[in-house]
Amino acid sequence: MPRSNHPRRRTSAARGAKAAGGWNDDDGEVGLNRARLGIPATESAPDGVWAVRTITAGNAQKVYTCPGCHHQVLPGVQHLVVWQEDAMFGAEAGLRERRHWHSNCWRGRSYRYR
Numbered sequence: 001m002p003r004s005n006h007p008r009r010r011t012s013a014a015r016g017a018k019a020a021g022g023w024n025d026d027d028g029e030v031g032l033n034r035a036r037l038g039i040p041a042t043e044s045a046p047d048g049v050w051a052v053r054t055i056t057a058g059n060a061q062k063v064y065t066c067p068g069c070h071h072q073v074l075p076g077v078q079h080l081v082v083w084q085e086d087a088m089f090g091a092e093a094g095l096r097e098r099r100h101w102h103s104n105c106w107r108g109r110s111y112r113y114r
Helices: 012-019 032-035 090-096 103-107
Strands: 041-045 048-055 079-082 098-103
Touching: 012 098, 079 090, 098 103
Parallel strands: none
Antiparallel strands: 041 048, 048 079, 079 098
């Protein structure tokens, strides 16, 4: 009996994980969305441990306000997305409070508490 050339159906759980941009695809490779965005670097500073992800100019599609200079981060401008890894209310709270910074503003920020 000849083998069928139809692909096997995926389970609904596998489809949901893939649609959500999960780390692994069905074959164990890194998800395309995660690979495109990159893995965040971890930086330690006097004000905590921070996850820093670079957003390329091609992926920058919205307008944000930089907390360092209070100017707009315009679409098409490379910038950083930063969130606190050791947030008081957990990692999910830190991720919800992430901010988009100009690269120079993040590098030159002061650690003084206001």
